[in-house]
Amino acid sequence: MALPLRMANFCRLAGRTAGSLLLTHSRASTLLARRCYIVASAGNKLQFKLDERTAHSSLDLFKKDTGVIYRMLGLDPSHVQDSPLRFCDWAVVLGDAEITGGRHYWEVTVKKSQEFRVGVAEASTSRDECIGTNSSSWVFAFVQRKWFAMTNKKQVPVTLVGKPERIGLLLDYEAGQLGLVDTQKSAVIHTIRAQFRGPICPAFALWDGELLTHSGLEVPPGLQ
Template sequence: MAMPVGAARLCRLAGRTVTSLSARHRRSVSLPQRRSYASTSARNYLQFRLDERTAHSSLDLFKKDTGVIYRILGLDPSHVQDNPQRFKDWAVVFGDEKISSGRHYWEVTVKKSQEFRLGVAEALMCRDECVGTNSSSWVFGYSQRKWFAMTNKKIVPVTLVGKPDRVGILVDYEMGLVGLVDVEKGKIIHTIRTQFKVPLCPAFGLWDGELLTHTGLEEPEGLQ
């Protein structure tokens, strides 16, 4: 039966895929301003790929697992390898590297999506939940042409951003900071402050179009 348009919109705003409205089965997890970049061979800049083992069945990875695209129908969940790391109900995928210390920076091309979330989450976050809806994840999102910061279901509007083609994410583990970065101006637009206690993973939610990650980058000069 087709879903009413209003219901589908509410599902997207909640972060849930329209194709995943079946009963949830809870399980635990066992596990242009020019800037210069430096290669990871010069310094230990965070470099990661998207982890297919965590990807919801509506998400396809491409470009050597650095990009993700949303498929409205997606794969039949029964055709996706079952494992406790995979998101079953939410269109979410994690990066394959953990962050437990230090300051890290990466960028995401967002121009081909109108609905997404970017940030970090605890590596062992419950896979029955969506990034931004619990106290284990800290994300910036874009939906209905508006930006917001989100954690534990609390949404804070982020203004004066517009819709850039590409944005940056800055994470400082010891300072408990997640920042949304304007890559053209080289400045932080908005920050989320918290206290990290366990390893984190880069986290992505996607309900439209595609995202492309860029890692192994040097942090732009002057970010506070």
């Protein structure tokens, strides 16, 4: 079944031509295996920054790589370091923490954005696809003032959520759950259920405005 027009527009290409920086899967797999991460073990508060090596050329990182802003024109791709870790066609950036277990919580402040996605993705997720459109990423998407839970091109409307200013994400790796949290009420609004097969990272997509991440947080008492 075809995506609704508004979602199709949301999934548009951002910033680069598809053929300009496509990389072979064998080369990508080799360097992905060498990538260094901050490992988030089961007992630690998740602490991460955004990984510039993965950021699409339309995304600028700021505030010591904890925030990301969308630039409509973006950077000249020839001025961006060539890397198989980088998303070539989609405005996506990953966090630099590799999560292999435990329960973790982080928050995102949203500024002037009407189109974005927040969630998690496998560290080796395809750089040729947008997060939420494959079986290796799980995200909450905000577009046209509506929320959707997305994975593997499936989308489920999320109700009882308005225009965000600050949202939370609660991840339980072993239980296979990613929750969208109302930070005002300290309550989970919607949960995506998954079977995580390996290391995953915080993941973000942005088509306007900016996002600021807040990590190193305790799970709020109301969510324990």
